[in-house]
Amino acid sequence: MLTNFTFDELEIGQTASYEKTLTEREIILFAAASGDTNPIHMDEEYANGTPFGGRIAHGIWTASLISAAIANVMPGPGSIYLGQTLKFSRPVKIGDTITIQLEVTEKNEKRKRVSIQCSGSNQDGKQIISGVAEVQAPTEKLSLDTPVLPSIDIADS
Protein backbone atom coordinates (compact mmCIF):
# COMPACT_ATOMS: atom_id res chain seq x y z
CA MET A 1 0.00 0.00 0.00
CA LEU A 2 0.99 3.60 -0.62
CA THR A 3 -0.11 5.84 2.25
CA ASN A 4 0.45 9.57 2.19
CA PHE A 5 1.19 12.28 4.71
CA THR A 6 -1.26 15.15 4.42
CA PHE A 7 -0.05 18.73 4.70
CA ASP A 8 -1.28 18.88 8.30
CA GLU A 9 0.57 15.69 9.21
CA LEU A 10 3.90 16.91 7.83
CA GLU A 11 6.29 18.55 10.31
CA ILE A 12 9.42 20.59 9.83
CA GLY A 13 12.33 18.19 10.28
CA GLN A 14 10.32 15.12 9.25
CA THR A 15 12.43 12.69 7.21
CA ALA A 16 11.97 9.79 4.83
CA SER A 17 14.24 7.67 2.69
CA TYR A 18 14.19 5.55 -0.46
CA GLU A 19 16.82 3.20 -1.84
CA LYS A 20 17.55 1.70 -5.24
CA THR A 21 20.48 -0.13 -6.82
CA LEU A 22 21.61 0.70 -10.34
CA THR A 23 21.87 -2.26 -12.69
CA GLU A 24 22.27 -2.33 -16.45
CA ARG A 25 18.51 -2.82 -16.63
CA GLU A 26 17.75 0.63 -15.16
CA ILE A 27 20.20 2.25 -17.60
CA ILE A 28 18.58 0.60 -20.62
CA LEU A 29 15.01 1.35 -19.48
CA PHE A 30 15.89 4.97 -18.71
CA ALA A 31 17.63 5.39 -22.08
CA ALA A 32 14.57 4.00 -23.84
CA ALA A 33 12.13 6.18 -21.88
CA SER A 34 14.08 9.41 -22.44
CA GLY A 35 15.74 8.74 -25.78
CA ASP A 36 19.10 9.56 -24.20
CA THR A 37 21.40 6.87 -25.60
CA ASN A 38 24.61 8.82 -25.01
CA PRO A 39 27.54 6.34 -25.14
CA ILE A 40 28.71 7.38 -21.65
CA HIS A 41 25.68 5.40 -20.44
CA MET A 42 25.50 2.69 -23.10
CA ASP A 43 28.98 1.88 -24.44
CA GLU A 44 31.44 0.31 -22.01
CA GLU A 45 34.44 0.67 -24.34
CA TYR A 46 33.83 4.37 -24.95
CA ALA A 47 33.04 5.03 -21.28
CA ASN A 48 36.25 3.30 -20.13
CA GLY A 49 38.24 5.91 -22.03
CA THR A 50 36.55 8.89 -20.35
CA PRO A 51 37.46 10.48 -17.00
CA PHE A 52 34.61 8.42 -15.47
CA GLY A 53 36.43 5.16 -16.30
CA GLY A 54 33.22 3.28 -17.08
CA ARG A 55 29.51 3.55 -17.80
CA ILE A 56 27.54 5.87 -15.53
CA ALA A 57 23.85 6.39 -14.80
CA HIS A 58 21.98 9.27 -16.42
CA GLY A 59 22.12 12.12 -13.87
CA ILE A 60 18.38 12.47 -14.18
CA TRP A 61 17.93 8.80 -13.28
CA THR A 62 19.22 9.72 -9.82
CA ALA A 63 16.82 12.66 -9.80
CA SER A 64 14.02 10.21 -10.62
CA LEU A 65 14.76 8.45 -7.32
CA ILE A 66 14.12 11.74 -5.51
CA SER A 67 10.85 12.01 -7.39
CA ALA A 68 9.96 8.41 -6.51
CA ALA A 69 10.64 9.12 -2.83
CA ILE A 70 8.34 12.15 -2.93
CA ALA A 71 5.61 10.41 -4.92
CA ASN A 72 5.55 7.16 -2.98
CA VAL A 73 6.94 7.86 0.50
CA MET A 74 6.73 11.50 1.66
CA PRO A 75 4.35 13.23 1.16
CA GLY A 76 3.22 10.31 -1.10
CA PRO A 77 0.10 9.95 -3.27
CA GLY A 78 -1.75 13.17 -4.00
CA SER A 79 1.45 15.26 -4.02
CA ILE A 80 1.91 17.68 -6.89
CA TYR A 81 5.53 18.24 -7.90
CA LEU A 82 6.09 21.97 -8.52
CA GLY A 83 9.83 22.35 -8.80
CA GLN A 84 13.24 20.92 -8.06
CA THR A 85 16.83 22.12 -7.91
CA LEU A 86 19.55 19.57 -8.57
CA LYS A 87 23.30 19.47 -8.11
CA PHE A 88 25.10 16.43 -9.48
CA SER A 89 28.23 15.83 -7.36
CA ARG A 90 29.51 12.39 -8.34
CA PRO A 91 28.79 9.76 -11.00
CA VAL A 92 26.73 6.65 -10.24
CA LYS A 93 28.05 3.32 -11.55
CA ILE A 94 26.47 -0.07 -12.13
CA GLY A 95 26.17 -1.84 -8.78
CA ASP A 96 25.94 1.38 -6.75
CA THR A 97 23.11 1.54 -4.22
CA ILE A 98 21.69 5.04 -3.88
CA THR A 99 19.89 6.15 -0.74
CA ILE A 100 17.71 9.24 -1.07
CA GLN A 101 17.11 11.20 2.13
CA LEU A 102 14.27 13.70 2.31
CA GLU A 103 13.69 16.31 5.04
CA VAL A 104 10.83 18.79 5.28
CA THR A 105 12.42 22.23 5.73
CA GLU A 106 9.53 24.66 5.15
CA LYS A 107 5.73 24.65 5.31
CA ASN A 108 3.58 27.27 3.60
CA GLU A 109 0.25 27.05 5.47
CA LYS A 110 -1.64 29.29 3.08
CA ARG A 111 -0.71 27.46 -0.10
CA LYS A 112 -0.32 23.97 1.48
CA ARG A 113 3.15 23.73 0.00
CA VAL A 114 6.29 22.21 1.49
CA SER A 115 9.99 22.56 0.72
CA ILE A 116 11.94 19.33 0.99
CA GLN A 117 15.73 19.09 1.22
CA CYS A 118 16.84 16.13 -0.90
CA SER A 119 20.14 14.31 -0.75
CA GLY A 120 21.33 11.11 -2.39
CA SER A 121 24.41 9.17 -1.36
CA ASN A 122 26.03 5.93 -2.48
CA GLN A 123 26.97 2.84 -0.48
CA ASP A 124 30.21 4.55 0.58
CA GLY A 125 28.28 7.45 2.09
CA LYS A 126 29.46 9.88 -0.62
CA GLN A 127 26.93 12.45 -1.76
CA ILE A 128 26.06 12.08 -5.43
CA ILE A 129 23.05 14.40 -5.75
CA SER A 130 21.40 17.15 -3.71
CA GLY A 131 18.72 19.77 -4.10
CA VAL A 132 15.43 21.18 -2.90
CA ALA A 133 11.96 20.04 -4.00
CA GLU A 134 8.84 22.24 -3.94
CA VAL A 135 5.70 20.18 -3.47
CA GLN A 136 1.99 20.88 -3.19
CA ALA A 137 1.17 18.53 -0.33
CA PRO A 138 -2.00 16.42 -0.31
CA THR A 139 -4.83 17.66 1.90
CA GLU A 140 -6.78 14.39 1.76
CA LYS A 141 -5.56 11.20 3.47
CA LEU A 142 -5.01 8.47 0.88
CA SER A 143 -4.09 4.82 1.12
CA LEU A 144 -3.85 3.16 -2.29
CA ASP A 145 -2.79 -0.20 -3.64
CA THR A 146 0.68 -0.02 -5.15
CA PRO A 147 0.20 -0.52 -8.91
CA VAL A 148 1.93 -3.59 -10.31
CA LEU A 149 4.02 -3.04 -13.43
CA PRO A 150 3.69 -5.37 -16.41
CA SER A 151 6.72 -7.59 -16.92
CA ILE A 152 9.41 -6.06 -19.14
CA ASP A 153 11.80 -8.21 -21.15
CA ILE A 154 15.06 -6.81 -22.49
CA ALA A 155 16.58 -8.81 -25.37
CA ASP A 156 20.23 -9.89 -25.06
CA SER A 157 22.34 -7.45 -27.03
Place this chain on the structure above:
Amino acid sequence: MLTNFTFDELEIGQTASYEKTLTEREIILFAAASGDTNPIHMDEEYANGTPFGGRIAHGIWTASLISAAIANVMPGPGSIYLGQTLKFSRPVKIGDTITIQLEVTEKNEKRKRVSIQCSGSNQDGKQIISGVAEVQAPTEKLSLDTPVLPSIDIADS
Protein backbone atom coordinates in the same frame (compact mmCIF):
# COMPACT_ATOMS: atom_id res chain seq x y z
CA MET B 1 26.02 9.95 -35.43
CA LEU B 2 26.21 12.11 -32.32
CA THR B 3 28.44 15.15 -32.89
CA ASN B 4 29.17 17.62 -30.13
CA PHE B 5 29.76 21.35 -29.87
CA THR B 6 32.97 22.12 -28.01
CA PHE B 7 33.09 24.95 -25.50
CA ASP B 8 34.81 27.17 -28.08
CA GLU B 9 32.13 26.43 -30.69
CA LEU B 10 29.25 27.35 -28.37
CA GLU B 11 27.96 30.91 -28.60
CA ILE B 12 25.66 32.91 -26.36
CA GLY B 13 22.22 32.72 -27.94
CA GLN B 14 22.89 29.39 -29.67
CA THR B 15 19.82 27.16 -29.66
CA ALA B 16 18.92 23.51 -30.13
CA SER B 17 15.78 21.45 -29.80
CA TYR B 18 14.65 17.88 -29.10
CA GLU B 19 11.20 16.34 -29.43
CA LYS B 20 9.52 13.25 -28.01
CA THR B 21 5.95 11.99 -27.78
CA LEU B 22 4.66 10.41 -24.58
CA THR B 23 3.08 7.00 -24.99
CA GLU B 24 2.13 4.44 -22.37
CA ARG B 25 5.43 2.73 -23.15
CA GLU B 26 7.52 5.65 -21.84
CA ILE B 27 5.43 5.78 -18.65
CA ILE B 28 5.95 2.07 -17.95
CA LEU B 29 9.68 2.14 -18.74
CA PHE B 30 10.19 5.23 -16.60
CA ALA B 31 8.22 3.71 -13.71
CA ALA B 32 10.35 0.57 -13.90
CA ALA B 33 13.64 2.49 -14.09
CA SER B 34 12.84 4.77 -11.14
CA GLY B 35 10.58 2.57 -9.05
CA ASP B 36 7.96 5.34 -9.07
CA THR B 37 4.71 3.44 -9.66
CA ASN B 38 2.47 6.15 -8.23
CA PRO B 39 -1.11 5.51 -9.45
CA ILE B 40 -1.32 9.02 -10.97
CA HIS B 41 0.99 7.60 -13.66
CA MET B 42 -0.16 3.99 -13.73
CA ASP B 43 -3.86 3.73 -12.87
CA GLU B 44 -6.34 5.29 -15.31
CA GLU B 45 -9.34 4.88 -13.00
CA TYR B 46 -7.62 6.56 -10.06
CA ALA B 47 -6.11 9.29 -12.25
CA ASN B 48 -9.50 10.10 -13.78
CA GLY B 49 -10.76 11.07 -10.34
CA THR B 50 -7.91 13.53 -9.66
CA PRO B 51 -7.73 17.21 -10.74
CA PHE B 52 -5.55 16.03 -13.67
CA GLY B 53 -8.47 14.03 -15.12
CA GLY B 54 -6.24 11.20 -16.35
CA ARG B 55 -2.81 9.61 -16.22
CA ILE B 56 0.15 11.99 -16.45
CA ALA B 57 3.85 11.58 -17.13
CA HIS B 58 6.32 11.60 -14.27
CA GLY B 59 7.55 15.22 -14.01
CA ILE B 60 11.10 13.96 -14.08
CA TRP B 61 10.39 12.16 -17.37
CA THR B 62 10.02 15.59 -18.94
CA ALA B 63 13.25 16.62 -17.23
CA SER B 64 14.89 13.58 -18.79
CA LEU B 65 14.08 15.06 -22.21
CA ILE B 66 16.07 18.17 -21.25
CA SER B 67 18.92 15.90 -20.23
CA ALA B 68 18.65 13.98 -23.51
CA ALA B 69 18.80 17.24 -25.46
CA ILE B 70 21.96 18.29 -23.60
CA ALA B 71 23.62 14.88 -23.84
CA ASN B 72 22.87 14.20 -27.48
CA VAL B 73 22.31 17.55 -29.20
CA MET B 74 23.90 20.56 -27.47
CA PRO B 75 26.63 20.48 -26.25
CA GLY B 76 26.36 16.70 -26.93
CA PRO B 77 28.83 13.90 -26.13
CA GLY B 78 31.54 14.77 -23.62
CA SER B 79 29.28 17.13 -21.67
CA ILE B 80 29.23 16.78 -17.90
CA TYR B 81 25.91 17.63 -16.27
CA LEU B 82 26.55 19.70 -13.13
CA GLY B 83 23.15 21.02 -12.12
CA GLN B 84 19.60 21.81 -13.14
CA THR B 85 16.71 23.87 -11.88
CA LEU B 86 13.21 22.73 -12.81
CA LYS B 87 9.77 24.26 -12.66
CA PHE B 88 6.86 22.02 -13.59
CA SER B 89 4.06 24.18 -15.01
CA ARG B 90 1.56 21.78 -16.56
CA PRO B 91 0.95 18.03 -16.69
CA VAL B 92 1.93 15.93 -19.71
CA LYS B 93 -0.61 13.38 -20.94
CA ILE B 94 -0.37 10.32 -23.16
CA GLY B 95 -0.21 11.46 -26.79
CA ASP B 96 1.39 14.82 -25.96
CA THR B 97 4.46 15.74 -28.01
CA ILE B 98 7.00 17.70 -25.99
CA THR B 99 9.51 19.98 -27.66
CA ILE B 100 12.53 20.95 -25.57
CA GLN B 101 14.23 24.22 -26.49
CA LEU B 102 17.74 24.95 -25.28
CA GLU B 103 19.56 28.30 -25.42
CA VAL B 104 23.08 29.07 -24.25
CA THR B 105 22.83 32.07 -21.93
CA GLU B 106 26.25 32.21 -20.23
CA LYS B 107 29.81 31.03 -20.90
CA ASN B 108 32.44 30.73 -18.18
CA GLU B 109 35.74 30.78 -20.14
CA LYS B 110 37.90 29.87 -17.19
CA ARG B 111 35.96 26.79 -16.11
CA LYS B 112 34.64 25.86 -19.61
CA ARG B 113 31.12 25.83 -18.25
CA VAL B 114 27.89 27.00 -19.88
CA SER B 115 24.47 27.92 -18.55
CA ILE B 116 21.60 26.76 -20.74
CA GLN B 117 18.04 28.04 -20.51
CA CYS B 118 15.69 25.07 -20.97
CA SER B 119 12.04 25.15 -21.86
CA GLY B 120 9.60 22.41 -22.81
CA SER B 121 6.25 22.96 -24.45
CA ASN B 122 3.49 20.71 -25.70
CA GLN B 123 1.86 20.50 -29.14
CA ASP B 124 -0.43 23.41 -28.21
CA GLY B 125 2.58 25.63 -27.47
CA LYS B 126 1.89 25.63 -23.73
CA GLN B 127 4.95 25.57 -21.47
CA ILE B 128 5.10 22.46 -19.33
CA ILE B 129 8.64 22.68 -17.90
CA SER B 130 11.39 25.28 -17.62
CA GLY B 131 14.73 25.73 -15.90
CA VAL B 132 18.43 26.34 -16.23
CA ALA B 133 21.11 23.70 -16.77
CA GLU B 134 24.75 24.04 -15.72
CA VAL B 135 27.04 22.03 -17.96
CA GLN B 136 30.77 21.41 -18.21
CA ALA B 137 31.16 21.68 -21.97
CA PRO B 138 33.40 19.31 -23.93
CA THR B 139 36.76 20.68 -25.02
CA GLU B 140 37.46 17.90 -27.52
CA LYS B 141 35.48 17.52 -30.76
CA LEU B 142 33.68 14.16 -30.81
CA SER B 143 31.62 12.38 -33.40
CA LEU B 144 30.32 9.02 -32.18
CA ASP B 145 28.02 6.34 -33.46
CA THR B 146 24.62 6.54 -31.76
CA PRO B 147 24.36 3.41 -29.57
CA VAL B 148 21.50 1.10 -30.50
CA LEU B 149 19.28 -0.06 -27.65
CA PRO B 150 18.37 -3.72 -27.26
CA SER B 151 14.73 -4.45 -28.01
CA ILE B 152 12.41 -4.14 -25.02
CA ASP B 153 9.17 -6.08 -24.78
CA ILE B 154 6.41 -5.06 -22.38
CA ALA B 155 3.91 -7.81 -21.56
CA ASP B 156 0.20 -7.04 -22.00
CA SER B 157 -1.25 -6.16 -18.61
